[in-house]
Structures are given as C-alpha cells and as structure tokens.
Amino acid sequence: ETGVTQxxxxxxxxxxxxxxxxxxxxxxxxxxxxxxxxxxxxxxLMFVYNFKEQTENNSVPSRFSPExxxxxxxxxxLHTLQPEDSALYLCASSPLKGQNNNxxxxxxxxxxxxx
Amino acid sequence: xxxxxxxxSHVSVSEGALVLLxxxxxxxxxxYLFWYVQYPNKGLQLLLKYTSAATLVKGINGFEAEFKKSxxxxxxxxxxxHMSDAAEYFCAVRxxxxxxxxxxxxxxxxP
Numbered sequence: 001e002t003g004v005t006q007x008x009x010x011x012x013x014x015x016x017x018x019x020x021x022x023x024x025x026x027x028x029x030x031x032x033x034x035x036x037x038x039x040x041x042x043x044x045l046m047f048v049y050n051f052k053e054q055t056e057n058n059s060v061p062s063r064f065s066p067e068x069x070x071x072x073x074x075x076x077x078l079h080t081l082q083p084e085d086s087a088l089y090l091c092a093s094s095p096l097k098g099q100n101n102n103x104x105x106x107x108x109x110x111x112x113x114x115x
Numbered sequence: 116x117x118x119x120x121x122x123x124s125h126v127s128v129s130e131g132a133l134v135l136l137x138x139x140x141x142x143x144x145x146x147y148l149f150w151y152v153q154y155p156n157k158g159l160q161l162l163l164k165y166t167s168a169a170t171l172v173k174g175i176n177g178f179e180a181e182f183k184k185s186x187x188x189x190x191x192x193x194x195x196x197h198m199s200d201a202a203e204y205f206c207a208v209r210x211x212x213x214x215x216x217x218x219x220x221x222x223x224x225x226p
Contacts, residue, residue, distance in 0.1 A: 004158070042217065103149070103164060108158040
C-alpha cells in the first residue's frame with residue numbers, strides 16, 4: 001500500500017447523475033493531484049493542489065469540479081458527464097519539500113464508467 | 116519543455132530473458148527521471164528514480180536504469196524476466212513541480 005486511498009474503486013453512473021470521488025493520503029504530504037488514465041493514452045494531469053490551493057487546472061471541463069478541504073483529502077465532484085469521460089481516475093500526493101519532493105505516491109484509482 | 120518518449124507500446128519477452136524498456140527524455144535542465152509500474156487494476160508504483168546522483172539506479176524487484184546524458188536516455192532493464200513482471204511501465208520526467216509521463220509500455224512475459 002502506498003498510503004493513498006481512493007473510494008469508490010468502481011463507479012457506474014448515468015450522464016445525469018452527480019457523484020464524487022474521494023482521495024485520502026496518510027503520508028503528511030502537502031500536494032495532491034488528479035489524473036485521468038484512458039485506454040491507450042498517456043496519463044493526463046487534471047488538477048494540482050498545493051497546501052489546499054489549486055495551482056493547476058489543465059483545461060479540464062467544468063463538469064469536473066475538484067475540492068481540497070485540507071492537505072489530506074481531495075475530492076472530484078462529477079456532474080453531467082459524457083461517455084468519453086469513462087476512465088481510471090488516479091489520485092496522487094507528494095511532499096513539497098525534502099528529499100522525496102519529486103516523487104508522487106499514487107492511489108489505486110477509481111474505475112469510472114459513464115453510461 | 117520537458118517530455119519523455121517510450122519506444123514501443125508493447126514488449127514481449129520469455130521468462131528468464133532480459134527485459135529492456137526504452138525511454139528518451141527531453142529537458143532543458145538537469146532532469147529528474149522516474150520509472151513507475153502499474154499492475155492490472157492498480158495504481159502506479161514507483162520502481163526507481165534518478166535525481167542527479169549515481170547514473171546507474173537500482174530499484175525494486177530487480178529493476179535498474181542507467182541515465183545517459185549523451186543519449187538523453189533512461190532505459191529500464193532487468194536481467195531475468197519473471198511472470199510477475201507483466202504490467203505496464205511508465206517513464207516520467209519532473210517538470211516545474213509536475214510529472215510528465217510517457218505513453219507507457221506494456222510488458223508481457225511468456226512462459
């Protein structure tokens with residue numbers, strides 16, 4: 001285990017549903033990330049949070065809404081998604097300072113299917 | 116801008132054979148480079164990283180990688196493949212506090 005947990009592990013939702021993905025890290029890190037992993041595509045960085053502040057949004061559609069209430073928790077709120085949003089959503093965390101500040105620790109991901 | 120290219124989206128080897136997964140990078144500054152592994156239905160796990168110390172980096176599960184500045188490469192190797200090595204492998208370079216990933220190489224191991 002990497003110290004990063006994600007729930008749920010699997011999610012099936014309709015295009016009109018609203019759901020949320022949750023990520024929690026127990027590593028004392030100050031940076032958290034959301035990635036999208038689609039089949040046959042490189043990992044796409046979606047959002048970056050440093051000390052609870054969003055520092056990067058890679059032109060992600062507004063139907064994805066992140067929330068970072070504290071340095072240990074990260075959410076991704078989903079609404080009116082499209083079938084092409086079906087993918088594995090990975091959360092990661094990293095320290096901002098110190099020897100391992102370059103390394104990101106990943107959760108197991110949430111497999112999302114949009115019908 | 117920093118980037119990585121992984122040559123070969125799929126590599127197949129026999130059990131006990133050498134594993135070689137290729138990664139070339141582009142970076143305007145001394146790079147920090149990583150190899151991650153992803154087993155089916157799992158997240159990414161760090162195999163090893165290069166952070167400007169020794170050019171030959173040893174990682175977990177018998178993997179190692181050599182940083183070659185002249186070739187802008189950071190290829191991943193393992194002398195003898197095991198069935199449990201079957202997974203997808205990602206090379207990444209650190210860029211401005213983020214990780215830029217390659218497209219991944221799927222490794223298959225035949226008995």
